Amino acid sequence: MSTKKVLAPIPLAVAALFCALAMNSLQAAPAKPATSAAVKKAATVQKIVLKTGIAEGKMVFIDAQGKVNPTLRANVGDTVEIEISSGEGAQHDIVIPELKVVSAKFDGQSGPTKVRFKVTQPGSFTYYCSIAGHRQIGMEGTFEATGSAVVVNVPIAKVASVSRAAPAPVVQTLPAAANAVSIAQDPTAVPPALGARAPQLVKYRIETVELAGKLADGTTFTYWTFDKKVPGPMLRVKQGDSVELTLANAANSRQIHSIDLHAVTGPGGAADFLQVPPGKEKTVTFKALKPGLYVYHCATASVPEHISAGMYGLILVEPEAGLPKVDREYYVMQGDLYTHGKHGAKGHQPFDHDKLAAEMPDYYVFNGAVGALTKEHKLQAKVGETVRIYFGVGGPNKISSFHVIGEIFDKVYAEGSIHHVNQDVQTTLVPPGGATIVDFKVDYPGKYMLVDHALSRVGKGLAGMLEVTGPADDSIFREHHEH
Numbered sequence: 001m002s003t004k005k006v007l008a009p010i011p012l013a014v015a016a017l018f019c020a021l022a023m024n025s026l027q028a029a030p031a032k033p034a035t036s037a038a039v040k041k042a043a044t045v046q047k048i049v050l051k052t053g054i055a056e057g058k059m060v061f062i063d064a065q066g067k068v069n070p071t072l073r074a075n076v077g078d079t080v081e082i083e084i085s086s087g088e089g090a091q092h093d094i095v096i097p098e099l100k101v102v103s104a105k106f107d108g109q110s111g112p113t114k115v116r117f118k119v120t121q122p123g124s125f126t127y128y129c130s131i132a133g134h135r136q137i138g139m140e141g142t143f144e145a146t147g148s149a150v151v152v153n154v155p156i157a158k159v160a161s162v163s164r165a166a167p168a169p170v171v172q173t174l175p176a177a178a179n180a181v182s183i184a185q186d187p188t189a190v191p192p193a194l195g196a197r198a199p200q201l202v203k204y205r206i207e208t209v210e211l212a213g214k215l216a217d218g219t220t221f222t223y224w225t226f227d228k229k230v231p232g233p234m235l236r237v238k239q240g241d242s243v244e245l246t247l248a249n250a251a252n253s254r255q256i257h258s259i260d261l262h263a264v265t266g267p268g269g270a271a272d273f274l275q276v277p278p279g280k281e282k283t284v285t286f287k288a289l290k291p292g293l294y295v296y297h298c299a300t301a302s303v304p305e306h307i308s309a310g311m312y313g314l315i316l317v318e319p320e321a322g323l324p325k326v327d328r329e330y331y332v333m334q335g336d337l338y339t340h341g342k343h344g345a346k347g348h349q350p351f352d353h354d355k356l357a358a359e360m361p362d363y364y365v366f367n368g369a370v371g372a373l374t375k376e377h378k379l380q381a382k383v384g385e386t387v388r389i390y391f392g393v394g395g396p397n398k399i400s401s402f403h404v405i406g407e408i409f410d411k412v413y414a415e416g417s418i419h420h421v422n423q424d425v426q427t428t429l430v431p432p433g434g435a436t437i438v439d440f441k442v443d444y445p446g447k448y449m450l451v452d453h454a455l456s457r458v459g460k461g462l463a464g465m466l467e468v469t470g471p472a473d474d475s476i477f478r479e480h481h482e483h
Contacts (some may be wrong), residue, residue: 058138076147133302230368233236312394395432
């Protein structure tokens, strides 16, 4: 007879005890670490492609979908890479100051540039182009960062280092540009009188050129010009003429340029339609409705900088009967110029936007440069001749009290108006963006200085010279010698 071993059943109380111990054991066991993706969204690399361009008359940023000044978005912790190029060829950059983001400058010739940064704080920030005037004309948008700020533990030693006052930045002056050329406009570059004729179509083509020019002895400056001279070419048309004007911008320019002619009746004086990117050209036709002497200038933001850098000139609209004949005609314009170094500082001087905003020029010039009408070009006449000066103020900021020392203006066409002629005038006021015509007969030989009678400006470069030759008339003037 076989015998079977039978296991005795476990009492219920003991089983319950085992279950409770097992449950406690499970609860005490440490949980497996969750992946970082489960805790929060993983940081990513956000790649953004932008280009610059023109939309509705403004300079703007454009994304890959064609949206103008798009809102850019990222999460705190993301790395953002912005690739940006110049769609119209002008020079730009992109900055987000609150996030310490500054790209390299780029243009049509340099090709695209990239800037890469990590988003460390949430908020709404403004991105824009820091080239003077570009933000004001439309180049800004919003950068949105969402999430929580990144806490950065900075060692004590590092904090102490940061807290020390940073040394003042040292501005390094570049040597004068070896390739600098004369930009001074020849005052004799006056188109001939048109005489009596019927209205006709007149065509002009002007090129905007950026180049290193001679500002003073040992001092150079990057001028922005019309046809490589300051002022730009004098234009001469007849009342009733139709004027076809083509504005071309040199391919190596870094800026968009334009032209606003005060003789034009139309939006922006034609500038609304003549914002020309580097390497391009545009054409408009306008009718010369009113006679007079008018200023033209660049009207691309920052307008004051473009004007101060040399982009101004004169257009004469002759009345139907023409102007009275004179023996000699001259073309002179005054400008105020703002440089990083003070007046007389040597080297290649950059433009100073703070001084421009404060209206504190370092140079006052006739025809673009110091010595333009004393050393390089001179006005000349002979006793008995009549002289006419077409005079304008490009500015952009300062009024001129135009005066020729030792002469009296027989006629002054006040404010460039052909219909308002004053006689026997010593000094005439000409505002920025304004012009005048002065006629006088030279009766005695000698040197006659052209000045702004705010005479401190002579010391900042504002002087011209008219040399008169011929016999002296003692009844007009004579010197008494001591005995």
